[in-house]
Amino acid sequence: MILAHKDDIPLNSTKGFELSSGKQIFVVHKDSGFYAYENRCPHLGIELNWLPDQFLDIENNLIQCATHGALFLPETGECIAGPCVGQPLTLTPITLTENGDITLTEEI
Numbered sequence: 001m002i003l004a005h006k007d008d009i010p011l012n013s014t015k016g017f018e019l020s021s022g023k024q025i026f027v028v029h030k031d032s033g034f035y036a037y038e039n040r041c042p043h044l045g046i047e048l049n050w051l052p053d054q055f056l057d058i059e060n061n062l063i064q065c066a067t068h069g070a071l072f073l074p075e076t077g078e079c080i081a082g083p084c085v086g087q088p089l090t091l092t093p094i095t096l097t098e099n100g101d102i103t104l105t106e107e108i
């Protein structure tokens with residue numbers, strides 16, 4: 001399933017998606033590539049964002065939970081600050097195709 005074209009998610013930005021299964025995910029674009037995670041904070045199991053497509057901290061550096069401010073590494077999803085330190089976001093495998101489409105590697 002195609003989520004977006006890579007040009008739709010500029011460097012250091014994020015975009016949220018609702019899958020046909022009802023699952024909420026988001027994609028983050030960093031220098032090192034594109035990563036996707038379930039939109040679910042490991043602290044309370046709730047959505048990470050308050051505003052659409054905004055999952056990063058004020059510096060557009062780390063993924064941040066809007067509720068209690070937990071910070072996560074974009075490349076691994078590991079929580080490095082806040083109430084769920086050490087607990088990761090759930091990775092969603094994606095593939096970047098030759099023509100620049102970001103696709104789900106497997107249906108979830």
Ligand code: FES
Pocket residue numbers: 041042043044045046065066067068069070082083084
């Ligand atoms: S719900 Fe995300 S840090 Fe508390």
